[in-house]
Amino acid sequence: DVGKTVLDENREILTEIRFKGLGAHQGGCYLRLSKRRALTLPMLVASAVVTVDPEKKCFADTSIALGPVAPTPAPDVNKAPAPAKPSTTDANTPKE
Numbered sequence: 001d002v003g004k005t006v007l008d009e010n011r012e013i014l015t016e017i018r019f020k021g022l023g024a025h026q027g028g029c030y031l032r033l034s035k036r037r038a039l040t041l042p043m044l045v046a047s048a049v050v051t052v053d054p055e056k057k058c059f060a061d062t063s064i065a066l067g068p069v070a071p072t073p074a075p076d077v078n079k080a081p082a083p084a085k086p087s088t089t090d091a092n093t094p095k096e
Contacts, residue, residue, distance in 0.1 A: 005068075025052045025060075044069070 022028060028049040034042045045067050053060040 022049065023051070025054055026050065027052075042068070 026049060028047065030047040031045065032042045033044040033046075047065050049063045050059050051061040052058070
């Protein structure tokens with residue numbers, strides 16, 4: 001079901017988005033992947049913001065967002081992710 005969502009289009013509508021402006025030593029990028037350039041929903045969008053530490057010459061902070069990646073939106077993007085489950089396979093064991 002490409003382009004489908006579980007949101008009720010008759011009850012839920014996005015009316016406003018606010019962002020803080022980029023600060024010193026920050027940069028951002030937005031990419032959109034779709035089959036055509038016009039009149040099509042994107043298959044994937046990605047955006048990133050990085051903060052560079054000019055003294056250490058490395059990233060001090062990064063933020064990455066992806067969408068639309070699932071028909072159900074994340075309930076709370078600020079909530080800490082669930083702890084990772086331990087792997088049941090050994091990475092050093094060859095696969096048969």
